[in-house]
Amino acid sequence: MKISIFQIISVSAALLLTACSSTEEKNSSLLSGPQGQPVDSASTNSYQNGQGVTGTEFNQAGRDLMPAELGAEFTDPNNPLSKQTIYFMYDSSLVQQDFIPVIAAHAQYLVANPGRRLVLEGHADERGSPEYNIALGEQRAKAVARMMKVQGVAEAQLDVVSYGEEKPGVEGHNEAAWQMNRRVELIYQGQ
Amino acid sequence: MTRLLFSLILFSGLVWSYPGKAEISIEITKGVEIAIPLAVVPFGWEQPHQLTVDVADVIQADLSRSGFFKVLPERDMLTQPSATEQVRFRNWQALGQDYLVIGKVTPAMNKYQVQFQLFDVYKGEQLMGYRMDVTQSELRSAAHHISDMVLEKLTGKKGVFNSRIAYVTTHKQRTGKRRYQLKVADADGFQPKTIAESSEPIMSPGWSPDGKQLVYVSFERRRAAIYLQTLASGKREKLTGYKGINGAPAFSPDGKKLALTLSRDGSPDIYVLDLRTRKLQRITRNYAIDTEPSWSPDGNHIIFTSDRGGKPQIYSIPSTGGRATRLTFSGDYNAGAHYSKDGSQVVMVHANRGDYRIALMDVKTGAINVLTGGRLDESPSFAPNDTMILFAARQGGRSVLSAVSVDGSMQQHLVFDQGEIREPAWAPAL
Numbered sequence: 001m002k003i004s005i006f007q008i009i010s011v012s013a014a015l016l017l018t019a020c021s022s023t024e025e026k027n028s029s030l031l032s033g034p035q036g037q038p039v040d041s042a043s044t045n046s047y048q049n050g051q052g053v054t055g056t057e058f059n060q061a062g063r064d065l066m067p068a069e070l071g072a073e074f075t076d077p078n079n080p081l082s083k084q085t086i087y088f089m090y091d092s093s094l095v096q097q098d099f100i101p102v103i104a105a106h107a108q109y110l111v112a113n114p115g116r117r118l119v120l121e122g123h124a125d126e127r128g129s130p131e132y133n134i135a136l137g138e139q140r141a142k143a144v145a146r147m148m149k150v151q152g153v154a155e156a157q158l159d160v161v162s163y164g165e166e167k168p169g170v171e172g173h174n175e176a177a178w179q180m181n182r183r184v185e186l187i188y189q190g191q
Numbered sequence: 192m193t194r195l196l197f198s199l200i201l202f203s204g205l206v207w208s209y210p211g212k213a214e215i216s217i218e219i220t221k222g223v224e225i226a227i228p229l230a231v232v233p234f235g236w237e238q239p240h241q242l243t244v245d246v247a248d249v250i251q252a253d254l255s256r257s258g259f260f261k262v263l264p265e266r267d268m269l270t271q272p273s274a275t276e277q278v279r280f281r282n283w284q285a286l287g288q289d290y291l292v293i294g295k296v297t298p299a300m301n302k303y304q305v306q307f308q309l310f311d312v313y314k315g316e317q318l319m320g321y322r323m324d325v326t327q328s329e330l331r332s333a334a335h336h337i338s339d340m341v342l343e344k345l346t347g348k349k350g351v352f353n354s355r356i357a358y359v360t361t362h363k364q365r366t367g368k369r370r371y372q373l374k375v376a377d378a379d380g381f382q383p384k385t386i387a388e389s390s391e392p393i394m395s396p397g398w399s400p401d402g403k404q405l406v407y408v409s410f411e412r413r414r415a416a417i418y419l420q421t422l423a424s425g426k427r428e429k430l431t432g433y434k435g436i437n438g439a440p441a442f443s444p445d446g447k448k449l450a451l452t453l454s455r456d457g458s459p460d461i462y463v464l465d466l467r468t469r470k471l472q473r474i475t476r477n478y479a480i481d482t483e484p485s486w487s488p489d490g491n492h493i494i495f496t497s498d499r500g501g502k503p504q505i506y507s508i509p510s511t512g513g514r515a516t517r518l519t520f521s522g523d524y525n526a527g528a529h530y531s532k533d534g535s536q537v538v539m540v541h542a543n544r545g546d547y548r549i550a551l552m553d554v555k556t557g558a559i560n561v562l563t564g565g566r567l568d569e570s571p572s573f574a575p576n577d578t579m580i581l582f583a584a585r586q587g588g589r590s591v592l593s594a595v596s597v598d599g600s601m602q603q604h605l606v607f608d609q610g611e612i613r614e615p616a617w618a619p620a621l
Contacts, residue, residue, distance in 0.1 A: 091498075091502070091503075091524075126567065127542075127545075127547055127567060127569075128503075128524060128526055128527075128540060128542065128547055128569060129483060129496065129503075129526035129527035129540050129569060129570070130394060130395065130527075130569070130570065130613070130614060131394070131395055131438050131439040131452065131482050131483045131496075131527070132480065132482055132483060132496050132503055132526045132527065134394075134415075134436055134438050134439075134452075134459075134482070135436065135438075135452070135454075135459040135480040135482045136480065138435065138436055138454055138459065139458075139480065160435065161410075161413065161414065161415070162415075162436065163392060163410065164394075166361075166371075166392035166394060166410070167369070167392065173567065173585060173588075
């Protein structure tokens with residue numbers, strides 16, 4: 001029953017050479033060279049590629065304008081234009097009554113300023129599936145865009161992008177935070 | 192009582208004793224009672240300098256994480272043999288151990304030779320013995336490989352300790368801006384490497400069937416676009432950048448096609464992109480949300496999330512298009528579904544009254560079994576051997592990756608010391 005260490009090693013060495021030859025490829029790929037390396041070199045490479053992989057700050061639509069840059073009406077708390085976030089109910093893209101005047105005010109502004117462009121950023125709370133939340137965020141942004149178009153805003157002035165749950169406006173994992181994160185942000189673009 | 196709760200066994204102490212790599216610790220929060228008692232003796236190493244990896248420690252962690260073994264703590268060992276002639280089987284019998292793993296590491300040229308043996312303690316017999324030559328950076332991999340071999344020998348199940356996972360991390364920088372990183376790590380969370388990063392969101396990593404490429408969504412140009420990146424070279428290619436959503440990319444089982452979500456024609460719909468011809472075929476046409484496509488293992492069907500019935504539920508449609516049929520009927524919310532590799536189960540996020548949990552649906556009967564008890568569990572991904580499901584969860588204030596066995600009996604967390612960790616995707620076994 002007892003096997004000496006030398007026998008064991010010679011047996012196991014033989015196993016590695018023969019019986020294991022079918023799994024040899026697998027073993028060697030797991031234990032040497034190409035297996036461990038790829039991730040390594042990808043990381044190095046992605047760092048070298050800098051611009052390509054680490055894309056940042058680039059803004060196709062232009063520069064985000066702060067309320068103060070847009071005019072006094074955007075900073076006056078009594079003016080509906082000062083509100084640039086539309087909030088939504090859970091799993092819903094239905095615009096709530098309270099926000100209809102806000103959307104109307106922005107629509108009027110855009111009609112009066114046909115050179116202005118607006119990005120509607122759709123967002124969702126963190127609950128549930130990330131890609132479903134992307135779709136939900138887009139539906140919210142599109143619901144707002146649709147109302148604006150009905151009020152005469154040109155298609156070319158509006159741009160919709162959904163970030164789903166990826167960019168919460170408020171940190172936190174309770175209803176108070178989620179309420180603030182189910183939103184469409186109206187972001188005016190400048191050159 | 193069929194379940195034994197190991198109350199937060201922290202391995203973090205062990206984790207931190209090794210230099211550099213550790214940003215993760217493993218906690219087993221729920222273990223099984225009927226586990227095989229097994230001892231893994233610290234591997235012999237007779238050199239003055241310390242080895243960078245404690246091979247036995249990695250094997251112990253792997254085997255206890257599998258849920259099949261109850262691993263003997265090192266402090267309970269009476270002796271620490273590293274060669275056959277040093278083994279006194281009676282000692283291990285007295286400790287109630289069924290199996291014993293011993294081994295040693297010896298320097299060999301510029302490499303290391305790792306040798307291990309597995310014994311049946313009661314028969315006093317060797318069941319397996321191997322030697323392998325590895326470089327220093329492959330020591331962890333060698334240890335995982337030993338775990339795989341031991342698991343397969345004793346349970347007949349293919350091990351997945353040597354596989355990898357991809358996931359996305361987010362952390363806030365001092366400037367207040369977020370940084371999004373796509374990472375690939377060993378299945379135990381060690382040796383993480385950043386393969387792409389951006390100050391805009393990165394989402395939905397998915398593996399090619401050969402494990403050599405990843406598809407993902409990046410908002411780096413403040414527009415969603417789907418990228419295909421080859422791990423070995425770090426090179427990548429933009430596959431789609433249509434107006435609106437470019438999301439939820441999923442390789443077909445043969446690796447020739449990609450299912451994805453686009454909203455270029457209005458509402459989000461499922462499309463299939465032929466990676467060779469670059470032809471795009473629209474699969475669903477619906478005013479509602481259709482997203483999160485995932486292929487059946489035979490490639491004939493695509494399951495997806497749709498709210499066409501009012502709430503998100505899982506539907507199935509032939510992968511060449513056709514009529515969609517609804518698969519899920521229980522729960523307020525079912526989304527993010529994936530087939531098991533054998534096609535018998537579908538895993539999904541399942542919500543009832545505001546708690547989002549991971550559930551398995553039996554494909555034949557349609558019965559749903561909720562596996563987890565969290566409030567914000569999401570993004571489930573099957574292990575390549577179908578025995579476990581990896582998902583993102585929240586534990587107190589912490590963001591964790593969790594793994595649960597398919598019967599729900601065993602659960603563990605990979606805990607990250609900072610930032611958010613999300614959207615894990617388990618790589619295919621190679």
